[in-house]
Amino acid sequence: MPILLIWILLQSFLATAQNANSFYHKGKQLTQKKDYVNALAAFNQALALDPNHLKALYERGVIRLYYLFDPTLALADLSLVVQKDPSFNKIIYYNLANAQSSLDLNEAAIENFNKSLERLPKFICAANNRGICKSDLGYYEEALQDFDLALKKDSKEHKKNIYINRASVFAELGQWENAKKDYENSLAIDPFNQHVFINRASWEINKLEYGAAMNDLSIALNLQETPKNNTKPDLFNSRGFLYFLSGNYQKAIEDDDSMRNCKKQEYQLHFNYRNFAETALQQQQTIAFNCIVWDNFVGNTNHLFNATINRKNKINQTLGGILYTRKIPENTEPVILVDGKPFSCKWEKNNPNQQKDFVVIELKSDLNPLKGRHSYQLQMGSSVSQMVIINQDIH
DSSP, X not given: OHHHHHHHHHHHHHHHHHHHHHHHHHHHHHHHTTOHHHHHHHHHHHHHHOTXXXXXXXXXXXXXXXXXXXXXXXXXXXXXXXXXXXXSXXXXXXXXXXXXXXXXXXXXXXHHHHHHHHHXXXXXXHHHHHHHHHHHTTOHHHHHHHHHHHHHHSOHHHHHHHHHHHHHHHHHTTOHXXXXXXXXXXXXXXXXXXXXXXXXXXXXXXXXXXXXXXXXXXXHHHHOSSTTOTTHHHHHHHHHHHHHHHTOHHHHHHHHHHHHHHXXXXXXXXXXXXXXXXXXXXXXXXXXXXEEEEOHHHHTTOSSSOEEEEESSOOOSOOEEEEEESSOOSSOOOEEEETTEEXXXXXXXXXXXXXXXXXXXXXXXXXXXXXXXXXXXXXXXXXXXXXXXXEEOOO
């Protein structure tokens, strides 16, 4: 009797494993056909039958990361694979690092990109992505080394985007001429790479090269493949603000309309100029205005989505912003709202730059982001910046 029972249990186990494998292979076939939703369902069925089916768990993590754009669940799947089998395959740490970097967990991502390169020294994509993480953390010299390495060994197709990454680092380091050369290097490979025009425009706005920025934003909008593209609202918002600064209020309002037609609910306004533009158009004259935005530390994270910055280590950089105004306010100081409430801090107003009809002022506070998870906004009079969530998970 015991022997018969063992035999029955063994047959049941083998049948379950066979069914799990069947769903796993079905998921692989659906992935090859780019039917990612049904592929996910097949991997879920495989794991329901066999929770230890690491191949199904890994493939589910991969499609969640790269095709279903769910890095949180992807990170859970891939972390579990590594936990159960640290040597599962040679690129597991690369994929794990990409999931972490997608969630702005850059310190952890760098560690896993290191592990990936230890296992596959010629897998240069890991060097490029590690450079992006280092750049996000402000390790610009180290990031340059990674991008230089990637440019020496990677394919021509990948180089067009590596040049953009390196250009951003050059710009951060104040090497604007080197940055512009790398943008041109990228365009020499692919003249229709919209990412060049988007990235370059953001830096041209930062460098007060508004005419060049407007031109690049217009090219980028013409190159957009779909009307619902995630970056399209941001481009309309930026170009509309440049129209506003130039005094073309009608065009500014038209771009704001276009932005609102294709934005999603979770978008926030980076440049909030609509009311000023409408008033100026009605009065047929320039009017006083204030528009305050985050500086590069926050501003480059994401303009119109609810931006989130995650850090395991203490952020040493203080919070700051950029004020666009018709006239420098005399009795009004900027305010940082932490979790919706004013937080006491001191301010420096650096480098007022007088343009034709407005002034651009760099604002720097003495406030470092607080420990834990908090929301932050800048306020100057009636102008309020986008909200950013900064999470310092310091133990």
